[in-house]
Amino acid sequence: MKMFDPHIHMTSRTTTDYAAMAEGGITAVVEPAFWLGQPRTTAGAFIDYFNSLLGWERFRASQFGIRHFCTLSINPKESNNQRLAEEVVELLPRFLQKDGVVAVGEVGFDDQTDAEEKWFARQVELAGEYDLPVLVHTPHRDKKKGTIRSIAVIRDVGFPEEKVLIDHNTEETLPIVLETACWAAHSIYPNTKMDEGRMAALVKKYGCERILINSAADWGISDPLKVPKTVQVMRAEGIAEEDIEKIVWQNPVDFFAQSGNLDVADIDIRPSIDQTLMHDGNSVLRGQTPVVDS
């Protein structure tokens, strides 16, 4: 089964993870721009970060037969730094038009401050202007209220709900999202957020329409193989194979294809690996024999 991890922060992961993900069946990922665990103090840091997502990280993924897409934005946490948010949002348009950008995100709420709401709304407007979908992060704290408020922001802006993916859902927020036309993603985590068994139960209850799963793996305790692991649990729970495939492949493809930057015909074929290639003179290899698909 082909698998898509539509939310994973690969810049925080190793090549061992890439190899394991490819082995596990993952052939496409979306990497949302996010918080690096440490606040950035200049817009220049974002320029370099966006460029690394669009350049080196895409190349690294390709070396393991994985297609890499990204979503760009200033994240909710850092949008509380007004000056920084202003500068980053000002330079976003030129980045949103680049290859490989499949949405604006992750945007949304963290502490649910007025500043977060302002930059969330502004970036949703930008997505409208550049005809891109939006990836919405829902907060860890006060999640239910944050989810309801996020939907309100989307509606206030007048942005089409079918181009919105609301992430990190729980038992309590999923029914709220499904009442809208937005799509609903679930981050399968070792300790917090959602786990494999609970996810299977949600699929049995709500079906597979507009439902996605991801690992949201980053620099914290997380697992880049959570998508294939959840597939196994869903199978064991007797969920139909075509429903599982819809959740881990067709839904993310359909959602992000709305960006016009994801070629539906192309994505079905696993990209061929050529480890003799270089990126600005750099290779992921450290003396190994390059793998080249015949």
Add this chain to the structure above:
Amino acid sequence: MKKTLLHLVKSRSTLEGWDWFEKALQATAAPVDSNVMIGYYTGASRRLGKQALDLTDAEKARLDQLHPPLDLTRWATDETGRAVLLLSLTHLPRDDFDRLVAEIYRQGDSREQQSWLRALGLLPGCERFLHLAVDACRTNIIHLFESIACENPYPALYFPELNFNQLVLKSLFNGIAIARTVDLESRLNPELSRMADDYVSEREAAGREVPTDIWLVLAPRIVPAGLHRVHRYLRHENPDHRYWAAVGLGLSGDPANRGPLQELHDSESDQKTRVAIEASLARLP
């Protein structure tokens, strides 16, 4: 206060360390070179050491007499020295002082930022640094978060309600005891109770454990419809839930909570919880 802190630093420094610290203090005199000052602030860990102050009873008594009293239980020598350096810069014109103090925070590593946050409430005009204190709560580094959220009077004194509530929720989320939040009682509010109640609901729906001390903020200001949940945990098999539910209900000021507390008291086998119930019954009208 500065004198008391200075004395603590001196009594815990080596001769070389104190020599260095005197030079650092000289550098706080006008004109102050920002880069030099930031360097001294950083140097405190190496020169003064990171050992805990480990206060004597006499020193604790002296600190308790200060206004407001200072809780230095978790402070180390380098942090105390850093606090003295900040307090020695207050002669600067206000804008220069604000700029330098903010820069010391921004350029600090996590231990320097921890020292800065612990000392923040001691600085004149400390409310002007509110944005930095609020921003510090966004960290994922737990000891840094604790340095503002725990044993620190600053949040209860200066944080707006939204930020204060988020701080409490983040403590609960990270398994940090909220009893460590200074003057929590003075900041209880219905929105915080509502947020805590939603969190319990989310944890229950996920089949996960609920932090046992959550009742301390949930019970006092919850809407009447939410009380049934508190009363349910008042009979929970885990005595920690019963204890904190009893403490929380004692802060509610609602005489309707006397009945459930009295009922629990008659059957309660846990000594600590019995004492808490009695204290809560004594508080309630």
